[in-house]
Amino acid sequence: QKEVEQNSGPLSVPEGAIASLNCTYSDRGSQSFFWYRQYSGKSPELIMSIYSNGDKEDGRFTAQLNKASQYVSLLIRDSQPSDSATYLCAARRRGSTLGRLYFGRGTQLTVWP
């Protein structure tokens, strides 16, 4: 079973704070990792992808990957109320030609003003 685990939350942070979202995965064959944001009643939207150990920054978002610990995280700096959503972590296995993504259950984030 290729599992991706996330804390369901809710995670609540004040506006301007750093929100830290965590994800672990069980399949060591996983190579590519993705963070999707899903607003209530809407479809998932890709925020970040990461393939190599270390940090990847894009604006206020930083994805971190540690393959040895099988751990992926997403940091949101200067959190805004508009960041309130469910964040989905997904992993794809090395060599997969079918595009299969394994998703976690998602972490609900609330940013309060």
Place this chain on the structure above:
Amino acid sequence: ETGVTQTPRHLVMGMTNKKSLKCEQHLGHNAMYWYKQSAKKPLELMFVYNFKEQTENNSVPSRFSPECPNSSHLFLHLHTLQPEDSALYLCASSLLTYTDTQYFGPGTRLTVL
């Protein structure tokens, strides 16, 4: 809004009805996917089509029948569904199955009475 559209957005059906969900992508992609999203559960991949050919059926019951007449259109035909099939059904597309980004449609919220 993404380049993937889905109709209808909401559907209520009885267990004896037959209905179809439609997905259309305007992105020039060659791979299309059906996902099921139930409350408190991870996104579940149902079917994958690559260049109109079905490449994966993730042990989906036969009461769900996909159809992909061309690379831009994907259907999910429904018949004799069960109340536990009530969920958000999401369509996604990507350029190829092994490229990274899957773009999701807005989904069809299905309720089976």
